[in-house]
Amino acid sequence: MSLTLFLIVIIAAFAAYGMGRKRAYAVVDGAVTKLHSRPSYHGFYTAIFTALPAMLIMPLWNVIAQRMIDGAIRSNFSNALDQMTTPQVEAFVRDALAIANGGVVSFRDEAKEQAAQLVASLQATSSLLLSICICALALAGFFYAFRQITPVKRARHVVERVIRGGLIACAAVAIFTTIGIVFSLIFESLRFFGQVSIFDFLFGIHWSPQSAFEAAGSDASSADNSIVFGAVPLFAGTLLITLIAMSVAAPIGLMSAIYLSDYASDRFRAVAKPLLEILAGVPTVVYGFFAALTVAPAIRGWGESIGLSVSSESALAAGLVMGIMIIPFVSSLSDDVINAVPQSLRDGSAGLGATKSETIRRVVLPAALPGIVSAMLLAVSRAVGETMIVVMAAGLAANLTINPLEAVTTVTVQIVTLLVGDQEFDSAKTLAAFALGLVLFVITLCLNVIALRVVQKYREQYD
Amino acid sequence: MDANAETNAVQSLPTGQDASAHELKMQAEKVCVSYGDKQALFDVDLDIKAKQVTALIGPSGCGKSTFLRCLNRMNDTIDICSVSGRITLDGRDIYDEAVDVVELRADVGMVFQKPNPFPKSIFENVAYGPRIHGLAGSKAELEEIVVSSLKKAGLFEEVKDRLMEPGTGLSGGQQQRLCIARAIAVSPSVILMDEPCSALDPIATAIVEELIDELRANYTIVIVTHSMQQAARVSQETAFFHLGKLVETGRTDDIFTNPKDPRTESYITGRIG
Numbered sequence: 001m002s003l004t005l006f007l008i009v010i011i012a013a014f015a016a017y018g019m020g021r022k023r024a025y026a027v028v029d030g031a032v033t034k035l036h037s038r039p040s041y042h043g044f045y046t047a048i049f050t051a052l053p054a055m056l057i058m059p060l061w062n063v064i065a066q067r068m069i070d071g072a073i074r075s076n077f078s079n080a081l082d083q084m085t086t087p088q089v090e091a092f093v094r095d096a097l098a099i100a101n102g103g104v105v106s107f108r109d110e111a112k113e114q115a116a117q118l119v120a121s122l123q124a125t126s127s128l129l130l131s132i133c134i135c136a137l138a139l140a141g142f143f144y145a146f147r148q149i150t151p152v153k154r155a156r157h158v159v160e161r162v163i164r165g166g167l168i169a170c171a172a173v174a175i176f177t178t179i180g181i182v183f184s185l186i187f188e189s190l191r192f193f194g195q196v197s198i199f200d201f202l203f204g205i206h207w208s209p210q211s212a213f214e215a216a217g218s219d220a221s222s223a224d225n226s227i228v229f230g231a232v233p234l235f236a237g238t239l240l241i242t243l244i245a246m247s248v249a250a251p252i253g254l255m256s257a258i259y260l261s262d263y264a265s266d267r268f269r270a271v272a273k274p275l276l277e278i279l280a281g282v283p284t285v286v287y288g289f290f291a292a293l294t295v296a297p298a299i300r301g302w303g304e305s306i307g308l309s310v311s312s313e314s315a316l317a318a319g320l321v322m323g324i325m326i327i328p329f330v331s332s333l334s335d336d337v338i339n340a341v342p343q344s345l346r347d348g349s350a351g352l353g354a355t356k357s358e359t360i361r362r363v364v365l366p367a368a369l370p371g372i373v374s375a376m377l378l379a380v381s382r383a384v385g386e387t388m389i390v391v392m393a394a395g396l397a398a399n400l401t402i403n404p405l406e407a408v409t410t411v412t413v414q415i416v417t418l419l420v421g422d423q424e425f426d427s428a429k430t431l432a433a434f435a436l437g438l439v440l441f442v443i444t445l446c447l448n449v450i451a452l453r454v455v456q457k458y459r460e461q462y463d
Numbered sequence: 464m465d466a467n468a469e470t471n472a473v474q475s476l477p478t479g480q481d482a483s484a485h486e487l488k489m490q491a492e493k494v495c496v497s498y499g500d501k502q503a504l505f506d507v508d509l510d511i512k513a514k515q516v517t518a519l520i521g522p523s524g525c526g527k528s529t530f531l532r533c534l535n536r537m538n539d540t541i542d543i544c545s546v547s548g549r550i551t552l553d554g555r556d557i558y559d560e561a562v563d564v565v566e567l568r569a570d571v572g573m574v575f576q577k578p579n580p581f582p583k584s585i586f587e588n589v590a591y592g593p594r595i596h597g598l599a600g601s602k603a604e605l606e607e608i609v610v611s612s613l614k615k616a617g618l619f620e621e622v623k624d625r626l627m628e629p630g631t632g633l634s635g636g637q638q639q640r641l642c643i644a645r646a647i648a649v650s651p652s653v654i655l656m657d658e659p660c661s662a663l664d665p666i667a668t669a670i671v672e673e674l675i676d677e678l679r680a681n682y683t684i685v686i687v688t689h690s691m692q693q694a695a696r697v698s699q700e701t702a703f704f705h706l707g708k709l710v711e712t713g714r715t716d717d718i719f720t721n722p723k724d725p726r727t728e729s730y731i732t733g734r735i736g
Binding site for chain 1: 535537540542564565566567568569572573574575577579580581582583591592595596642645646649
């Protein structure tokens with residue numbers, strides 16, 4: 001129903017555009033230069049007035065109508081609903097709506113059927129009213145705008161303003177989503193810190209939220225919770241894996257960037273660069289089972305052959321594979337900053353008799369250093385936030401160790417394990433996931449801000 | 464080969480000039496350059512005299528910068544560029560297999576159109592060349608080289624209190640003199656300058672021109688310039704390029720007062736270019 005309405009409004013807008021344009025030509029007898037705005041702006045102006053109010057009323061109407069129908073059920077069936085608890089009432093309303101819309105409901109009864117009939121009739125009325133309302137709005141808007149088309153009408157300004165408004169709205173969606181996420185993280189974390197002290201969380205060295213089951217979540221005393229929610233092993237594990245990943249990705253990524261930007265022939269680069277970027281396109285879950293099924297057993301076999309005890313899920317395996325994963329990230333960012341170093345500096349160095357590698361070591365890399373540093377920081381924030389590989393290859397045991405051959409766990413892995421499965425949503429256990437998420441968010445945010453700052457400073461040097 | 468040089472000199476110079484007073488530093492014979500399929504230089508023969516300033520003039524795209532870049536093999540850095548013919552420095556073919564391009568560029572320094580100091584301190588900019596060539600045995604020696612190079616480039620008095628500040632913070636003219644000091648620091652015998660004043664204001668240009676005139680005492684200088692006044696002011700020898708060909712070469716005074724080729728005359732009187 002609303003789709004049909006939507007299409008009608010769109011068609012009306014197109015028609016309004018054509019008519020507005022035509023009228024603009026007509027009011028000046030084809031002498032377009034006499035118009036303040038070009039005819040197409042008058043067309044847009046008419047179309048906007050036709051479609052925009054009608055479009056805006058649609059979602060608003062739906063929200064309000066839903067509320068009213070909801071209220072109608074509750075008041076009409078108050079006898080049946082009075083004995084029910086809140087979740088039961090909600091289920092009743094939900095079922096009534098479902099029956100009305102032809103859905104399948106498990107427990108049908110008389111009251112529900114009646115409620116469904118009521119809902120159906122209310123919905124029919126509502127959509128009829130909505131259709132009338134929209135048509136009226138569209139027509140009113142159209143005639144209002146159509147009558148305003150005169151040579152002096154500043155239609156262009158209105159159109160520009162509406163376009164600007166639309167763009168602002170799009171940007172606002174992204175911004176407000178971010179803000180919403182941050183606030184939900186903060187508020188849920190605050191609830192968690194109501195149960196577990198922030199100090200114990202950030203500095204405790206014992207992490208075993210599964211045992212929080214026994215002294216379960218919200219009912220448990222904060223002393224019990226504090227013992228099992230010490231996040232230091234997770235931070236240590238994240239740090240260890242990130243270190244391993246970066247010690248793979250940083251040198252390989254940087255060297256390949258140098259090769260591609262300064263040594264490779266154009267033809268080779270044309271082939272190699274997309275190939276390298278394919279690495280970035282491999283889904284992380286593929287890297288994950290590669291790490292778990294190929295690399296980890298290989299490392300274990302190798303370790304055992306020289307008499308080391310290697311656990312089957314090791315920080316080393318996860319770190320190595322994660323390093324491979326972020327190579328293209330490092331190399332393409334570094335490649336950009338190395339290419340941004342002006343050719344004139346390379347020429348200047350070559351003109352003094354420096355070899356290629358001397359030029360790169362002494363001129364290009366120092367000049368590109370801030371950019372490279374920021375590329376590395378972005379790669380680190382990528383590695384810290386990476387989930388799939390570590391879930392599959394790093395293990396779940398919260399060992400506080402710096403031995404890369406042992407299983408460790410990371411912040412992201414623990415968030416996953418805390419939230420999968422049936423969970424009570426207000427237990428300390430699930431709330432801990434939000435707190436971990438907040439920590440992760442703060443870390444990556446800081447890294448990104450620092451990286452962007454460094455890049456900005458660097459850009460200023462050359463432009 | 465020497466005989467050839469003699470005849471060239473005789474051809475391009477009227478008798479009675481003191482041409483023979485300066486020995487030849489570099490010689491180009493039948494130099495052709497092409498970028499891919501496009502030929503940029505056609506059979507250029509040019510003698511460059513020691514301790515003289517040779518100006519290469521001509522309209523844009525005539526190949527003068529290309530020729531300049533052949534003289535220290537800077538064209539090597541461009542993949543599609545191919546050079547044929549023979550260019551000698553003190554009688555040695557610089558395109559010979561045995562020639563190390565690093566040594567060649569240490570002997571034939573280059574100053575570019577746009578000042579391009581490295582994003583390092585003034586001191587490090589000048590010390591760069593001596594460091595990579597291992598010219599200084601000790602820190603004191605290195606400092607001496609830096610100071611004397613800056614002095615020769617006429618920059619020392621202006622920057623002596625801020626040697627550790629970045630070279631990019633200097634004014635355009637100072638940056639260009641820093642680049643000249645940087646080139647001097649590896650003690651080359653030839654300095655190539657590719658429109659060294661085109662990015663500078665008139666006052667900075669005058670200072671750099673004066674410097675070029677002073678440097679002539681110790682260095683052979685080849686300068687590409689768009690400004691005929693500049694060629695007339697700083698050079699002793701002038702070579703006029705047009706459409707990839709060397710049209711005329713000779714004493715600067717002669718070229719400007721008594722050009723032999725009608726194209727040269729049109730150019731210096733402003734009719735083509």
